[in-house]
Amino acid sequence: xxxxxxxxxxxxxxxxxxxxxxxxxxxxxxxxxxxxxxxxxxxxxxxxxxxxxxxxxxxxxxxxxxxxxxxxxxxxxxxxxxxxxxxxxxxxxxxxxxxxxxxxxxxxxxxxxxxxxxxxxxxxxxxxxxxxxxxxxxxxxxxxxxxxxxxxx
Numbered sequence: 001x002x003x004x005x006x007x008x009x010x011x012x013x014x015x016x017x018x019x020x021x022x023x024x025x026x027x028x029x030x031x032x033x034x035x036x037x038x039x040x041x042x043x044x045x046x047x048x049x050x051x052x053x054x055x056x057x058x059x060x061x062x063x064x065x066x067x068x069x070x071x072x073x074x075x076x077x078x079x080x081x082x083x084x085x086x087x088x089x090x091x092x093x094x095x096x097x098x099x100x101x102x103x104x105x106x107x108x109x110x111x112x113x114x115x116x117x118x119x120x121x122x123x124x125x126x127x128x129x130x131x132x133x134x135x136x137x138x139x140x141x142x143x144x145x146x147x148x149x150x151x152x153x
Contacts, residue, residue: 001049004040004109012040015063015109019084021132029125037117041110043067049102049110050088058112059092059133061085065108069100080105089133 009031016022016030025033040063043049049067050056062085068077069087078100081087091098092115118126 001041001043001047001110004042007040009034016111019061019063021061021084021086024128024131025125029122029128032122033113033125037113037121039112041112043104043108043110045104045106045108047104049104049108050098051101052098054091054098056088056098057091057095058088058114059086059118059129060088060102061111061113062087063109063111066105067102067108068105069102071100086133086136089137093133 012034013027013030016025016034022030041049041060043065049060052071062081062083064083066080066082067087069079069081070077081102087102088098090096092113095115113129118129121129
């Protein structure tokens with residue numbers, strides 16, 4: 001992963017404005033998040049954002065591109081994550097090592113937020129991020145339930 005340092009703020013805001021994850025955020029909230037509490041990374045195609053058992057507890061929001069998620073065999077993905085979706089919430093919340101690996105299917109830009117940065121965010125922004133994580137995790141539980149039901153029949 002390569003840290004992206006010279007992307008103008010206006011360009012970063014344009015990207016965030018297109019994503020459903022940030023729909024409930026005001027322009028000034030998006031700007032605060034970008035300026036003070038996050039980093040952008042480029043993950044080149046066929047490279048890992050992180051690997052299973054890494055001690056990386058950042059939450060990643062996909063701004064562009066796509067990642068495959070797998071546990072052991074990268075040829076058998078258990079899911080895909082694209083623009084406006086997030087990954088790494090398990091390690092982010094529990095402060096444990098990664099339980100999966102994430103491989104870029106194409107060049108991918110990620111917004112990374114550390115647990116420490118989340119605690120320093122203004123309350124309104126922090127609560128919106130938490131709400132989005134809860135919504136996303138709930139959707140994933142629903143998908144897993146369907147998967148289990150389909151494979152038990």
